[in-house]
Amino acid sequence: MATEARSAVRAARRSDLQALADLRMRFLGEVAHAEPRLRLLADARARTEQTLPVWMGQDDRILIVAEGEASGEDDAAAPIVGYAMGLFSTVPPVLRHTHVGEILEIYVLPDVRGKGLAGALLDVLTEALTGRGAEVLRAAAPIAGNADVARIERAGYQPLQYVLERRLDTV
Amino acid sequence: MEGVPIRNARRGDIPSLLLLWNAMMKEISATDSRFALHARAQEHQTAQFQRWLQDEKHLIVVAEEGGRLITGFAIASVTAGNGWQIPVRVGRISDIYVAAPRRRQGVARRLTGRLLDLLYETGVGTVRLSVAVGNDGAHAFWRSMGWDDLEVVLQKGVEPGQETAPGA
Numbered sequence: 001m002a003t004e005a006r007s008a009v010r011a012a013r014r015s016d017l018q019a020l021a022d023l024r025m026r027f028l029g030e031v032a033h034a035e036p037r038l039r040l041l042a043d044a045r046a047r048t049e050q051t052l053p054v055w056m057g058q059d060d061r062i063l064i065v066a067e068g069e070a071s072g073e074d075d076a077a078a079p080i081v082g083y084a085m086g087l088f089s090t091v092p093p094v095l096r097h098t099h100v101g102e103i104l105e106i107y108v109l110p111d112v113r114g115k116g117l118a119g120a121l122l123d124v125l126t127e128a129l130t131g132r133g134a135e136v137l138r139a140a141a142p143i144a145g146n147a148d149v150a151r152i153e154r155a156g157y158q159p160l161q162y163v164l165e166r167r168l169d170t171v
Numbered sequence: 172m173e174g175v176p177i178r179n180a181r182r183g184d185i186p187s188l189l190l191l192w193n194a195m196m197k198e199i200s201a202t203d204s205r206f207a208l209h210a211r212a213q214e215h216q217t218a219q220f221q222r223w224l225q226d227e228k229h230l231i232v233v234a235e236e237g238g239r240l241i242t243g244f245a246i247a248s249v250t251a252g253n254g255w256q257i258p259v260r261v262g263r264i265s266d267i268y269v270a271a272p273r274r275r276q277g278v279a280r281r282l283t284g285r286l287l288d289l290l291y292e293t294g295v296g297t298v299r300l301s302v303a304v305g306n307d308g309a310h311a312f313w314r315s316m317g318w319d320d321l322e323v324v325l326q327k328g329v330e331p332g333q334e335t336a337p338g339a
Binding site for chain 2: 028031032035037038039040041044047048051092093094095096098126130134135136137138139140141142143149152153155156157158159160161162163164165166167168169
């Protein structure tokens with residue numbers, strides 16, 4: 001299943017932009033549902049549609065998609081059922097490793113989960129960031145979405161830091 | 172109880188700030204090698220302190236004993252949110268440290284209180300900070316102050332066995 005899932009992953013193309021925007025809003029919506037402190041701003045959709053084409057043109061950003069099965073109709077393109085985004089950064093010289101690969105987002109539609117697509121997206125993204133020169137890879141996940149944390153840990157990542165939050169109107 | 176005075180940092184505090192920052196990083200990296208410092212960290216941090224003290228988006232406060240001895244410091248900044256999720260602006264506490272002999276005297280609470288007051292004055296409604304996973308004392312401290320876990324940051328070294336989490 002892992003090989004099959006991996007073969008469904010490819011680099012995103014301009015023609016994927018609309019599907020990517022839809023998937024990203026579903027991803028952000030699921031995060032907001034699990035963690036209300038990360039709920040969406042009113043113009044999140046518009047910002048996503050503006051920003052995705054910019055991201056796609058950036059050398060330090062990696063956008064990949066997972067294709068589902070084509071419908072079988074002539075010339076029917078395989079639908080995009082998942083995506084992942086990463087960023088390669090050179091950070092200031094505070095900690096020893098300054099070339100950091102960040103796993104920013106990974107999402108697979110609910111009805112195709114359990115087929116290894118999220119793991120394949122993570123593997124391909126990890127390899128792409130490593131190929132750019134990343135010395136360490138980092139991924140942040142809401143505590144409330146602990147399934148994401150478990151998947152990332154299975155890929156060899158280990159907890160580094162907790163991010164805590166406080167509202168100032170409760171001080 | 173009257174505590175040690177807390178005040179905004181000044182340029183003349185930079186040598187003391189660097190000493191305390193080094194002590195803080197030494198403590199953190201002693202328990203987790205993933206926080207080992209870069210060879211140019213000193214040089215970089217000196218420049219950072221100089222920049223931050225002139226930048227209104229950075230707030231640095233210090234605890235000063237007897238009008239001359241800096242025994243703790245805390246740093247925060249105000250940044251834009253990510254653009255899709257709340258908050259629109261967020262305060263971030265990046266560093267807080269109290270010299271070991273001065274702990275358990277409420278200095279960290281006072282430093283935090285002053286920073287939160289200053290952040291509130293900037294109009295920020297949400298503040299975030301990070302705690303290393305092995306630093307159970309700090310994690311418990313922040314939770315006792317009303318902070319809640321939001322996210323976990325995970326890391327993987329590229330080379331096999333390059334770095335591991337404490338206790339892994």
